[in-house]
Amino acid sequence: MDKIIEKKRFNKKTILTIAGVVLFVALVAYGYNLSLSKVYKADADKVTVSKVIYGDFEDVVLLNASVVPLTSVIVSSPEGGTVAEIFTENGASVEKGTPLLRIANPNALSSYTSSETSITEQINQLRKLRLDLEQNQRVMSQDMMEIENSLRTATRKYKIDSTLYSKKVITQQEFNISSQDYEYYEGRKKILKEAVKQENQSRVMQLQQIDFSITRMNESLETIRQNIENMTIKAPVAGRLSSYDPVIGKSYGANEMLGKIDVLQGYKLQAGVDEYYVNRVKEGQSANCEFNGKTYQLTVKKVIPEVTAGQFQVELTFEKDAPEGLRRGLSMQVKLTLSDNSKSLLLAQGQFFQSTGGSWAFVVKEGKATKRTIKIGRKNYLYYEVLEGLQKGEEVITSSYDQFNQYDIIEIDK
Incomplete structure (x- = not known):
């Protein structure tokens, strides 16, 4: 009769597998633990260690x-x-x-010369218009003088003929001629006088406009000539050229x-x-x-x-x-x-600040440096002002952290 053989719960192969898994987990755990506490060994002569002191912070x-x-x-x-x-x-x-x-700027010079010629022609035209207005005034003045002279003659004849007509020395027709001449010249004088008045008002306005335009054009001419002259650069003040x-x-x-x-x-x-x-x-x-x-x-x-x-x-x-x-x-x-001196904890300046921004530093104790969160305030040409995280007498690595920035612990070999 066959005998039933009971299968063992843990054979040799299973035990080895379990042991291997446990060993692997242990190694991973150990490696993870090491990653959490990275250690860097540094030579003492390659790092600078400074002591935190208490004294006057010179804010300069x-x-x-x-x-x-x-x-x-x-x-x-x-x-x-x-x-x-x-x-x-x-x-x-x-x-x-x-x-x-x-x-030298030939294009600008040509433009200035052309503008100068054009403005000069406009000024000459305005001056001619001014002369024409003055000539017209003289003509109207002469006309007024002739009318006044004719009116005086007609007035004198009208008065004489009025006397003669009242005495029946001259006829009605002769008196009417004298009367018509008097009224005619008197009427012409009134019309011409009004025309002269209006002409004078208009002439004054035109002359003002002409004078203003000529003044502005002369200013433009002066600017153009100045620009041409400015092509020769001159010293605006006395001094030394640099x-x-x-x-x-x-x-x-x-x-x-x-x-x-x-x-x-x-x-x-x-x-x-x-x-x-x-x-x-x-x-x-x-x-x-x-x-x-x-x-x-x-x-x-x-x-x-x-x-x-x-x-x-x-x-x-x-x-x-x-x-x-x-x-x-x-x-x-x-x-x-920058401000008055004040008492404060002081830490010597160093290149560590470029790596940490002053938010943490490696603090040394018994040959081993560990990371610590700190707070830096003001700085001067020698020291940083320590606000938090450090005490008087503690030592800090103040040289560059570039080589061990990713480590948590620095062991300093003397």
């Missing part, structure tokens, strides 16, 4: 400023064209009205800058400021600089908030006379004060 920013003239005037041509002649060189001292260069590099044949557009004239009446400083401070730098703030061993006080005169290449521009003027020996283009370091 250092600027690299350039010396520029207090006033510069742009030289440009009202009319575009090509450079035909050059009379002065860059860096030359010029007086107001000194010829700098001549611009940014001036014309070449014979080079073309310029209308009102394009040809150069600048620095008015030699003092200097100011111009500096680029990091965009980080764009909301903190304001006109009227104080600053200082050193030159030849002396400290000079400055004031922010103008802030140009437009950010270019990560910077905006400011202009600073000396509170008193500028130092002797300043020259355009000299570089000077300026310390700009």
